[in-house]
Amino acid sequence: MKILMIALQILFIHVFLYLGAGVKALLGISIPASMIGLFLLFIALCLKIVKIEWVEKGAGWLIAELLLFFVPSAVGIINYDDIFSLQGLETILLIGVSTFIVMGTTAFVADKIFKRKDRETA
Amino acid sequence: MIYAAMICMTCILYFVSKKLYKKYPIFLLHPLLLCPILIIAVILPFHVSANQYMSGAAFLTHLLGPATVAFAIPIYKHLPVIKKNMSIILISVTTGTLVAIMSSFALSIAFQLNSNFLISVLPRSITTPIAIEVSKDIGGLPTLTTIFVIFTGIIGGIIGPHVIKVLSIKSPLAKGLALGMSAHGVGTNKAREYGEQEATFSTLAMIFAAFITMIWAKSLIPALIHLTSI
Numbered sequence: 001m002k003i004l005m006i007a008l009q010i011l012f013i014h015v016f017l018y019l020g021a022g023v024k025a026l027l028g029i030s031i032p033a034s035m036i037g038l039f040l041l042f043i044a045l046c047l048k049i050v051k052i053e054w055v056e057k058g059a060g061w062l063i064a065e066l067l068l069f070f071v072p073s074a075v076g077i078i079n080y081d082d083i084f085s086l087q088g089l090e091t092i093l094l095i096g097v098s099t100f101i102v103m104g105t106t107a108f109v110a111d112k113i114f115k116r117k118d119r120e121t122a
Numbered sequence: 123m124i125y126a127a128m129i130c131m132t133c134i135l136y137f138v139s140k141k142l143y144k145k146y147p148i149f150l151l152h153p154l155l156l157c158p159i160l161i162i163a164v165i166l167p168f169h170v171s172a173n174q175y176m177s178g179a180a181f182l183t184h185l186l187g188p189a190t191v192a193f194a195i196p197i198y199k200h201l202p203v204i205k206k207n208m209s210i211i212l213i214s215v216t217t218g219t220l221v222a223i224m225s226s227f228a229l230s231i232a233f234q235l236n237s238n239f240l241i242s243v244l245p246r247s248i249t250t251p252i253a254i255e256v257s258k259d260i261g262g263l264p265t266l267t268t269i270f271v272i273f274t275g276i277i278g279g280i281i282g283p284h285v286i287k288v289l290s291i292k293s294p295l296a297k298g299l300a301l302g303m304s305a306h307g308v309g310t311n312k313a314r315e316y317g318e319q320e321a322t323f324s325t326l327a328m329i330f331a332a333f334i335t336m337i338w339a340k341s342l343i344p345a346l347i348h349l350t351s352i
Contacts, residue, residue, distance in 0.1 A: 013188045034190035041194035059192035066307045069186040072179040074158040094229040106218035107291045107300035113210045
């Protein structure tokens with residue numbers, strides 16, 4: 001029963017994905033259909049056209065199992081011989097260093113502003 | 123038939139990997155490392171190529187679309203918190219996207235990566251569906267970008283808790299924003315382990331990072347690429 005509910009809600013979420021694709025085709029913009037769909041569903045929730053109970057369980061499952069949807073693309077890595085070269089190794093090192101810097105800076109900036117705001121309101 | 127088999131196998135191996143990683147959280151057992159390795163180990167003896175496997179399991183990749191749409195729900199639920207912290211979110215995520223693009227660019231130059239790698243690595247810190255669009259937009263290879271996005275996620279998910287500890291970040295807001303900004307959906311997945319607030323801010327960072335990077339794709343990135351061709 002619970003699985004059926006989740007499946008139905010995911011089906012319903014697809015309506016917004018395809019609405020997003022329609023808007024994208026109509027306006028000819030390079031924003032991904034899923035991003036436009038996100039925006040449309042958000043508006044529909046705000047305007048109470050869609051009740052949160054209609055989508056909450058399906059959306060919760062999709063978000064919780066997000067890693068699963070990356071798995072097939074991750075298997076595709078073996079198609080890329082380039083990755084197993086020096087350039088590939090360097091790129092992975094680059095990604096590690098850069099991700100570390102991005103995470104550190106973002107956390108630092110957010111924390112600093114947060115603390116300052118905290119003091120102002122206190 | 124082959125579709126059902128590929129999807130079933132992926133789901134089973136994924137849930138096994140997930141369980142294992144929950145019990146033994148060491149990076150080699152990360153579901154995005156272990157599960158693809160297990161799948162490759164299963165398909166190779168059956169002479170199934172990676173491409174055949176990927177077209178069989180395409181439905182799972184397709185679900186990234188509705189999963190992106192689904193992020194409307196946490197945003198809607200946490201609207202008051204977002205409104206209250208809008209300036210922090212915008213400032214830190216804008217900084218994050220700039221640092222992500224600039225550091226990837228600078229390191230690519232330092233490592234003398236070829237232009238395919240250099241361009242494809244620039245949108246690596248945002249969520250896959252949008253990274254693919256940005257990659258096409260700036261002249262990169264979408265498949266290569268997807269791989270870099272996945273590596274970013276794995277690395278971010280692994281180093282995230284250490285960075286948070288070392289920098290002694292206490293606020294759920296900063297933790298969430300840092301994870302979502304640096305490691306998109308995989309970071310958000312990690313943020314869920316901290317709590318609902320962290321997960322929400324991580325989701326927001328992920329979405330804003332994607333939007334802001336789309337703007338950089340039309341301005342900053344072409345300028346950087348132009349620099350390399352002089």
